[in-house]
Structures are given as C-alpha cells and as structure tokens.
Amino acid sequence: MATINANYNKLAAGYLFPEIARRARAYQEKNPGVELLRLGIGNTTEPLTPAIIQGLHSGVDKLASVATYTGYGDEQGDTRLREALCNYYKQLGVHLQVDDIFISDGAKPDSGNIQSIFGLDNIVAVQDPAYPVYVDTNVIAGRTGQFNPEKGLYDGIVYMPCTDANGFFSPPPNQKVDIIYLCSPNNPTGAVASREQLQQFVDYANKHKAVIIFDAAYSFFIKDPNLPKSIFEIDGAQECALEISSFSKIAGFTGVRLGWAVVPKTLVIENTNPGKVNSLWNRRQTTFFNGASNIVQEGGLAVFTSAGMNECRGLIDYYMHNASIIKEGMQKIGLTAYGGDNAPYIWMKTPHNIKSWEFFDKLLHEAHVVCTPGSGFGPSGEGYVRLSSFGHRENIIKAVRSIQDNLKI
Amino acid sequence: MATINANYNKLAAGYLFPEIARRARAYQEKNPGVELLRLGIGNTTEPLTPAIIQGLHSGVDKLASVATYTGYGDEQGDTRLREALCNYYKQLGVHLQVDDIFISDGAKPDSGNIQSIFGLDNIVAVQDPAYPVYVDTNVIAGRTGQFNPEKGLYDGIVYMPCTDANGFFSPPPNQKVDIIYLCSPNNPTGAVASREQLQQFVDYANKHKAVIIFDAAYSFFIKDPNLPKSIFEIDGAQECALEISSFSKIAGFTGVRLGWAVVPKTLVIENTNPGKVNSLWNRRQTTFFNGASNIVQEGGLAVFTSAGMNECRGLIDYYMHNASIIKEGMQKIGLTAYGGDNAPYIWMKTPHNIKSWEFFDKLLHEAHVVCTPGSGFGPSGEGYVRLSSFGHRENIIKAVRSIQDNLKI
Numbered sequence: 001m002a003t004i005n006a007n008y009n010k011l012a013a014g015y016l017f018p019e020i021a022r023r024a025r026a027y028q029e030k031n032p033g034v035e036l037l038r039l040g041i042g043n044t045t046e047p048l049t050p051a052i053i054q055g056l057h058s059g060v061d062k063l064a065s066v067a068t069y070t071g072y073g074d075e076q077g078d079t080r081l082r083e084a085l086c087n088y089y090k091q092l093g094v095h096l097q098v099d100d101i102f103i104s105d106g107a108k109p110d111s112g113n114i115q116s117i118f119g120l121d122n123i124v125a126v127q128d129p130a131y132p133v134y135v136d137t138n139v140i141a142g143r144t145g146q147f148n149p150e151k152g153l154y155d156g157i158v159y160m161p162c163t164d165a166n167g168f169f170s171p172p173p174n175q176k177v178d179i180i181y182l183c184s185p186n187n188p189t190g191a192v193a194s195r196e197q198l199q200q201f202v203d204y205a206n207k208h209k210a211v212i213i214f215d216a217a218y219s220f221f222i223k224d225p226n227l228p229k230s231i232f233e234i235d236g237a238q239e240c241a242l243e244i245s246s247f248s249k250i251a252g253f254t255g256v257r258l259g260w261a262v263v264p265k266t267l268v269i270e271n272t273n274p275g276k277v278n279s280l281w282n283r284r285q286t287t288f289f290n291g292a293s294n295i296v297q298e299g300g301l302a303v304f305t306s307a308g309m310n311e312c313r314g315l316i317d318y319y320m321h322n323a324s325i326i327k328e329g330m331q332k333i334g335l336t337a338y339g340g341d342n343a344p345y346i347w348m349k350t351p352h353n354i355k356s357w358e359f360f361d362k363l364l365h366e367a368h369v370v371c372t373p374g375s376g377f378g379p380s381g382e383g384y385v386r387l388s389s390f391g392h393r394e395n396i397i398k399a400v401r402s403i404q405d406n407l408k409i
Numbered sequence: 410m411a412t413i414n415a416n417y418n419k420l421a422a423g424y425l426f427p428e429i430a431r432r433a434r435a436y437q438e439k440n441p442g443v444e445l446l447r448l449g450i451g452n453t454t455e456p457l458t459p460a461i462i463q464g465l466h467s468g469v470d471k472l473a474s475v476a477t478y479t480g481y482g483d484e485q486g487d488t489r490l491r492e493a494l495c496n497y498y499k500q501l502g503v504h505l506q507v508d509d510i511f512i513s514d515g516a517k518p519d520s521g522n523i524q525s526i527f528g529l530d531n532i533v534a535v536q537d538p539a540y541p542v543y544v545d546t547n548v549i550a551g552r553t554g555q556f557n558p559e560k561g562l563y564d565g566i567v568y569m570p571c572t573d574a575n576g577f578f579s580p581p582p583n584q585k586v587d588i589i590y591l592c593s594p595n596n597p598t599g600a601v602a603s604r605e606q607l608q609q610f611v612d613y614a615n616k617h618k619a620v621i622i623f624d625a626a627y628s629f630f631i632k633d634p635n636l637p638k639s640i641f642e643i644d645g646a647q648e649c650a651l652e653i654s655s656f657s658k659i660a661g662f663t664g665v666r667l668g669w670a671v672v673p674k675t676l677v678i679e680n681t682n683p684g685k686v687n688s689l690w691n692r693r694q695t696t697f698f699n700g701a702s703n704i705v706q707e708g709g710l711a712v713f714t715s716a717g718m719n720e721c722r723g724l725i726d727y728y729m730h731n732a733s734i735i736k737e738g739m740q741k742i743g744l745t746a747y748g749g750d751n752a753p754y755i756w757m758k759t760p761h762n763i764k765s766w767e768f769f770d771k772l773l774h775e776a777h778v779v780c781t782p783g784s785g786f787g788p789s790g791e792g793y794v795r796l797s798s799f800g801h802r803e804n805i806i807k808a809v810r811s812i813q814d815n816l817k818i
Contacts, residue, residue, distance in 0.1 A: 001587060001617065001618040001619070001679065002527060002528075002531055002587040002588055002618060002619055002620040002678050002679070003527065003528035003530060003531055003587070003678070003679055004526060004527060004528055004678060004679060004681075004685065004686075004689060005525060005526050005527055005528055005529075005689070006528060008526070008689055008692060011692065018695065041481070043480035043481045044480045045475075045478065045480065046475065046478070047472060047473050047474055047475050047478040048472045048473055048478070050473075053469060053470075053472065053473045056469040056472075056704065057466060057469050060462060060465040060466050060469060060704075061462075063456060063457045063462065063465075063661075063664075063665065064456050064457055064459075064462045065456055066454075066455065066456050066801070069454065069455070069456040069457070069661075070664045071452035071453045071454065071661070071663035071664050071799075072450070072452045072663045072664055073664050105514055105666075105699070105702070106699050108697070108698070108699040109697055109698055109699065112696060112697035112698075113697060116414060116549070117413060117414055117417070118411060118412065118413060118414055119412035119413055119414050119415060120414075121412060122411055122412060133696060133697075136696050137696060137697060140525070140693070140696065178410060178411040178412070179411055208410065209410040209411060210410070210411055211411040252472075252478075252480070254480035254481045254699075255472075255479045255480050255481055255482050255700070255702070255703035256472070256702055256703060256704060257514075257699065257700070257701070257702040269410075269411050269412070269413060270410060270411070270412055270413060272413075276413065277413070280413060280414070280417055283417060283420065284549070286427065287521060287542060287545050287546060287549065288517070288518055288521035288522060288542075288546060289517070289518055289521075290514070290515050290517040290518065290663075290666065291664070291666070292666070293514070293664070293665055293666040293702050293704075293705050294664035294665060295465065295469075295665060295702075295704060295705065296702055296704065296705075390480075392475070
C-alpha cells in the first residue's frame with residue numbers, strides 16, 4: 001500500500017497567499033460593488049520595459065528558424081547569462097566564477113529546493129518573521145517536529161525573533177545551528193542588514209561550520225550605498241554562504257520566471273573538499289530540473305545590458321516612490337511603519353496591538369484594502385501587517401487615502 | 410556543523426547525458442576535422458511552427474502593456490491551458506476536471522518531484538531499462554539502499570526487466586510494491602504498452618493499493634489507433650494512477666519548458682479520502698514552485714488550437730519518418746532494431762552482444778555517430794543502445810549511411 005509523506009500533515013495551514021486570496025474573494029462576492037485595493041501580495045504590476053521586451057521577442061524569433069533553434073540547454077543556464085551575472089557581482093567587488101552560478105526558474109523554487117542537498121539532521125534557523133517557504137519546505141522534508149499552535153511555531157526549528165527592539169534584524173542565535181536562512185532586504189519587514197550585522201552571521205557560520213542561505217531577491221531596492229547587496233561582500237562569506245536571487249522584482253519577471261543561485265566552490269562543508277556543495281547543487285539541478293526557458297533567459301540577458309539596466313532602475317524607482325507614499329501616508333495618521341526605504345515592503349504595527357488577521361479583516365471591511373497579515377510569516381509577525389509597494393501609482397494613492405479616510409483607529 | 414544529504418553519495422555515477430557529452434567532446438577535441446553525427450540525446454532540432462511562434466510573441470506583447478501585463482500566475486497554471494488539456498483528454502474518452510491538471514515547467518521536474526509527496530517507506534518499482542530520473546530521485550530521497558555495481562542496480566528498488574522476450578514491456582511484479590513508474594511510449598526502448606498490458610498494471614495497483622506514475626511524454630507519437638495514449642483510457646486507472654506529460658516532444662518545447670501532471674481527485678491512497686494525493690501535489694507545487702512562465706503558457710495554448718495541432722502533427726511526422734529511416738537502415742545491415750513505429754526511439758541490439766558503452770565508443774570512433782548506451786538506463790539495457798530520431802533529416806540520413814559504410818560488424 002502506497003503511503004503519503006506524513007510530514008505534510010504537520011503543515012499548520014494553507015500557504016499564506018492562497019488564504020489571503022480566499023478571504024478577499026469571499027468579501028468581494030458578498031460586496032460586488034466595492035473596489036478592492038491591494039497592498040497585499042508582492043506582485044509586480046508595471047509592464048516590462050522596451051529593451052527586455054525586445055530581448056524576449058528575439059528569444060522567440062530564434063526558435064522560429066532552423067539556424068538559431070535550440071532545444072535542451074544546460075541545466076545550469078546559458079553561459080552568457082552566467083557571465084553577465086559574474087560581471088554584475090564584480091561591480092560589487094565580488095569575484096565569482098561562471099560555474100558558481102546556477103540559473104533557475106526563480107528564487108522560490110531555489111529557496112524551497114536548496115534544503116534537499118543537506119542532511120535531515122541539520123538544525124535550521126530562520127528569521128522570525130520570514131518568507132514561509134523556508135520553514136514549510138523544511139517541515140515537508142522532515143527536519144522539524146510538530147507545529148505548536150500555542151506558540152505558532154514548529155518544534156525543532158530555531159526562530160530568531162526580529163522585533164522593533166533589534167531593528168528587525170536579530171543577532172546570530174546563542175545555540176549552535178547548522179543552516180541559517182537570512183533575507184535582506186527582508187521580506188516581510190523591509191529591514192536591511194548592515195555589513196556589521198552580516199559579518200556577525202558570517203563569523204558565526206565559519207566558527208560553527210554552519211551554512212548561510214542568503215536570499216537577496218530584493219537587493220536591487222537598496223539605495224543606501226553603505227548597505228551590502230550581496231552576502232559575498234562580507235569577508236569570509238564565500239566559505240560559508242550561498243545566495244539566492246531573482247529577476248522577479250528587478251525586471252518584473254514574477255510571471256516570466258527567472259532566478260539564480262550562487263553556490264561558490266569555495267563553500268566548504270563537513271570538512272570535505274571545497275566544491276562539494278557546488279557539486280551537490282549541480283547534481284540536484286541536473287537530476288530534477290531541465291533549465292530555465294531559453295526564451296526567458298534571452299530576456300534575462302537584456303536585463304543586464306546597459307539599456308535594460310537603466311530601464312529596470314526606472315521600474316524600481318517607481319515602486320520605491322510608492323513605498324514612500326505608503327509609509328508617509330501611514331505615519332501621517334499616527335500608525336507606526338518600518339521598512340520601505342531600501343526595500344519594497346512596509347512593516348506596519350497594527351493599532352492597539354490587535355492581531356494581524358483581525359487587522360487584515362478590519363482593513364478589508366473598513367478601507368477595502370488587502371494587506372498581508374504579519375503572523376503569516378511567523379509568531380514575531382503577530383501584531384504587524386506587511387504593505388507592499390507593488391502596484392499602480394493611482395491605486396497606491398487610492399489605497400492610502402482610503403485607509404486615511406475610512407480606517408477606524 | 411552542517412551535513413550533506415548522504416544519499417547523494419549512493420548515486421552510481423554522473424547523470425547519463427553529461428557523460429555522453431563528455432566522451433563526444435573528448436573525441437571531437439582529439440579529432441577536430443571529424444563531423445560528429447548525433448543520434449544520442451532525445452533533443453528536438455526543428456524550429457517551432459508559425460502558430461506557436463505567434464502565440465509566444467503575443468505572450469511577450471501582453472507583458473509590454475499595462476492593460477495586459479500579468480505577474481505571478483496560479484502555481485497550478487493558466488486555467489485556459491488546463492481547460493484545453495481537459496478537452497484534449499475528452500477526445501481520448503477521458504473525463505477530467507480542470508483542477509485535476511497541474512501545469513509545470515516540464516515532465517522532468519514533475520517526474521523527479523512527484524516522489525516527494527509519498528512516504529520514504531514505499532517500495533518503488535521501475536521498468537528496466539528506464540529514464541534515469543525515476544531511480545535517481547528516489548535514491549536522493551532515501552528510498553533505496555546502496556548501488557550494487559555487480560548487478561548494476563540499487564538495493565531496495567524492484568526492477569521489472571523489459572527484454573525482447575516480453576516485447577520490452579514487463580508484466581507487473583510478483584511481489585508487492587507501492588509505487589510503479591511506467592513510461593509508454595517507452596524511453597528508451599520505443600515499446601508501447603497495449604490496453605491489456607496497462608490493464609494488468611491498473612488491476613495490480615488497485616488490488617495492492619499501489620500508485621502508478623505514468624509518463625506519457627511521448628504519447629503524441631502513437632500512430633496505431635488501438636494503442637492507449639493515456640493511462641486514464643484504462644478502466645480503474647483514475648483510482649490508482651497519475652500521469653505526467655510534456656510539450657517538449659509534441660511541439661519542440663525542450664528548451665521552452667512546459668509540461669503537465671494529471672493527479673485525479675479520484676485517486677485514493679492509504680484509505681484516506683479521495684482528493685488526498687491531488688491536494689498533496691497542490692501543496693507541493695504551491696510551496697516549491699511558482700508556476701510555468703506566462704509567456705510559455707501562451708505558446709502552450711497555441712499548441713492546442715487547431716492550427717497549432719496540425720503543425721505539431723507535421724513536426725511529429727517528420728521525426729517519425731526519421732525513425733523509419735534509422736530502423737530500416739539498421740535492419741538493412743543485419744542489425745536488430747526495435748521500437749520506432751509509435752515512438753521516436755529505436756532500441757538497437759549491439760552486434761555480438763558487446764557491451765553498451767563499448768559499442769558507444771565503437772560507433773563514435775568508426776562511424777562518428779553518437780548514440781545513447783542502453784546500460785545507462787538500467788541493467789537490462791546492457792547490450793543495447795538507443796538511437797533517437799530527433800535530428801535534421803539530412804543528418805539522420807548521413808548518420809545512417811555512415812553506420813552502414815563504416816561500422817565494422
């Protein structure tokens with residue numbers, strides 16, 4: 001008799017975003033005349049820019065001609081794109097080799113799959129709150145105990161509370177852990193780690209022979225030149241860290257699907273030879289994955305041209321201006337809002353410490369605005385909601401006004 | 410200290426195709442003047458057809474305009490494409506619901522990932538020979554013992570030998586197994602299961618509450634109207650089987666990346682409610698995957714228009730004509746060749762029973778033709794090679810002639 005992977009039964013609830021969609025849909029059905037205003041999911045709304053569109057069209061055209069048609073590409077990605085990423089890192093002072101870089105169909109699959117190359121006995125630490133994929137994929141793999149509904153966390157996972165007291169970036173844990181997920185600029189809090197904060201984690205990891213999984217999907221939103229955009233800007237990181245990133249928020253590729261992972265051959269684990277983690281990820285990708293779409297990779301190449309990069313900066317500036325409208329708009333009515341300066345997310349304290357989902361419903365019913373409940377990202381997210389700057393300007397303004405005019409604080 | 414998933418150490422060797430590429434490259438480097446002729450990897454070579462190109466361009470254009478831009482789509486895929494697939498199955502007499510179908514970035518990821526929703530205690534049976542992904546992903550998950558180099562197989566896996574004696578389609582195993590991988594039309598043997606043969610497996614699975622994972626990636630190559638194109642054409646299959654398929658070989662999407670899985674809600678496991686396996690796969694996909702590219706899905710929609718389908722039939726006929734050239738060409742010089750009638754692969758017995766890799770080298774050195782060693786697909790593949798009909802007509806003819814003229818039999 002076939003049996004299921006019983007770890008799935010441990011999962012606390014449905015994935016956060018489908019639940020948000022369900023509540024919003026239910027409200028809309030009951031109130032068909034109401035216009036819902038969305039500050040919820042971090043989903044890009046602005047069209048792709050001309051250079052990228054041209055790159056994608058040329059990717060399609062290549063497949064129309066016998067001379068330029070390509071079938072299976074390398075699972076690791078198009079060498080030209082890997083080289084373009086090497087050049088990008090070089091501008092940050094980070095020196096990588098082409099085969100340190102693996103192109104993928106996005107940061108979500110990579111951040112979900114990366115845990116599979118590690119043993120089940122590793123102790124995992126996550127920032128709390130954090131993007132749910134880090135925890136959920138470790139639950140499914142069997143690296144955790146049961147969900148503790150009282151505490152809102154899983155037994156066996158080490159949570160690093162990120163609170164207003166530590167600027168939403170916790171120091172390394174006191175106990176020994178083996179795998180550490182870090183996300184900076186942070187989803188959901190919008191906090192960005194300083195060099196000193198990341199150096200602490202790198203030193204911890206090198207001391208304890210832990211591995212840092214660094215999610216840099218929002219690095220292009222950093223405006224402050226003193227803040228690190230890659231973990232590899234930190235001394236010693238190439239020996240203990242790997243990095244996951246994405247074209248989703250750089251270029252509006254949320255639906256187009258393109259990302260990358262950097263797994264430096266210098267990363268050492270278990271006292272094995274350098275290159276071991278890199279070769280494991282290579283084996284994982286060549287066995288379970290068949291490469292990112294060749295059309296999409298042509299679009300990715302266009303992103304890293306100077307025209308493409310200029311246009312993408314415009315896109316990012318657009319969303320960052322939205323972020324300032326939201327943040328200032330919330331502060332104006334006395335709400336406490338963090339993030340949003342070097343990240344597209346605003347992390348807002350609920351008024352009167354009401355619960356996240358309660359405030360979600362309140363915001364939906366009173367102001368017709370959809371947000372993301374902070375508690376969906378971990379227990380320390382309770383009492384917060386995430387507001388996203390991904391939206392058309394006029395809708396952002398409308399949502400902020402509706403909150404200002406209609407929310408009963 | 411972080412540790413690796415030690416199951417990776419059990420893997421016998423590199424993935425088959427990189428090893429072929431390595432040997433071919435090494436030969437080419439030593440013999441730069443020689444033109445290598447490729448009958449090896451099953452990689453499409455003919456350009457995409459006009460209706461599909463138009464669909465892909467329109468997918469790109471949609472992203473250029475604020476009115477039609479889309480970000481994240483549903484992880485399960487575009488509803489229109491899921492409906493088109495429902496309609497395709499209806500033509501086979503198979504009635505599915507839209508939410509039985511999950512769009513993905515290809516059959517390789519799906520056939521690799523599907524095992525992760527099942528428990529580690531399940532006994533897995535595979536056809537021998539088989540596409541290496543089925544076994545390798547179960548090894549990595551920890552469902553097997555060590556590789557036995559003498560026997561060329563992994564302890565803990567049940568191999569179902571497919572030999573000339575059983576027409577390269579073995580009956581169900583005598584012992585009880587829990588998960589059965591079947592591929593028809595078969596990669597690598599080109600054998601196609603009859604209704605009666607599949608009925609035996611479905612009856613076995615329903616009796617033992619096993620699950621059949623049916624790989625139908627080559628179903629569009631079936632010309633004989635009596636042969637089933639989907640496992641769901643078989644009575645009782647919707648209670649015990651799921652099916653994986655792909656646009657790669659239908660439409661030349663090997664590099665474009667698009668596939669689907671059918672996980673019927675009627676599929677029951679562990680005496681749990683119907684819908685359990687469907688909901689597990691839904692949870693897996695919503696947690697680890699972010700949907701297939703929206704551009705690529707527009708191309709997939711074009712495949713299932715009548716213009717697209719007609720053009721794709723032309724592509725398939727082209728490759729099938731190649732298959733007959735190869736098969737007849739090999740038979741003409743006294744070699745024994747199977748498959749190739751309802752499948753794009755020819756399964757050829759090596760002359761004088763020499764080993765597969767030995768024949769690979771012989772064919773490479775004498776005829777400058779790259780094939781795929783049968784032993785790379787499992788121990789029963791020893792003494793065979795796979796010849797692929799995916800190639801330009803002139804190259805196929807050249808390769809067949811070169812074998813006829815230069816191979817010393």
